[in-house]
Amino acid sequence: MKIKSLFIISICILLFACEEKSKQQPITEGTYIGTFSRNGTYSNVSLTLRGGEFSGESDLLKFPAICVGRYIVRDNSIIEFIDDCVWTADFDWRLILYGEWKYSYENDILIIVNSIGDKYTLTKK
Numbered sequence: 001m002k003i004k005s006l007f008i009i010s011i012c013i014l015l016f017a018c019e020e021k022s023k024q025q026p027i028t029e030g031t032y033i034g035t036f037s038r039n040g041t042y043s044n045v046s047l048t049l050r051g052g053e054f055s056g057e058s059d060l061l062k063f064p065a066i067c068v069g070r071y072i073v074r075d076n077s078i079i080e081f082i083d084d085c086v087w088t089a090d091f092d093w094r095l096i097l098y099g100e101w102k103y104s105y106e107n108d109i110l111i112i113v114n115s116i117g118d119k120y121t122l123t124k125k
Contacts (some may be wrong), residue, residue, distance in 0.1 A: 024076045027105050032122035034110075036064045038095075047097075047122060048071075054081060056097065064118070065096040079103045079112060094118070 022122035031048045036058065041065050047056035049071060056066035067085035074080065083098040094116060101112045101120075 025105050026076065027073055027079070027103070027110060028108070028124060031125045032110055033125055034120065034122035037119050037121070038064075045120065045122070047120065049088045062095055064120075065093075067097075069098075071086065076105075077102060079087070 005016065005098060027049065029050045033044070033046045036043050036045045041063070043058045043060040045056060045058045045064065047066065052070055053068070053071070054071045054074060055068045058064055058066055065087065067083060069084040070082045072080045072082075078100055080100045081097050083096055087093065089097060099114065100112045103110060103112045105111075110120070110122040110124070112120040112122070
């Protein structure tokens with residue numbers, strides 16, 4: 001009887017300990033338009049994602065600084081941008097679209113947020 005109880009308890013622990021993976025939609029390639037925000041300041045941006053490469057622009061100079069480069073999507077929750085441009089030292093380089101960002105994607109709306117709270121809210125064109 002002890003073995004049967006121990007077996008049932010073990011099965012219950014395994015079932016409840018398993019974490020369900022995110023069922024988020026994968027990012028669809030294409031052009032996105034929307035806003036970038038940092039500390040209450042906004043700009044209009046466009047971002048194109050295609051074949052592992054990105055390009056984009058902002059209506060405000062270097063706010064944010066979007067150029068061209070590559071991107072990698074990991075774990076259906078992280079997107080990493082590798083910027084291929086050369087930049088001058090006359091602005092805050094944290095404004096460059098670079099590094100790891102958390103994202104959510106649903107119904108053609110892409111939200112990208114970095115560790116300091118910068119946020120892109122984009123809609124697929």
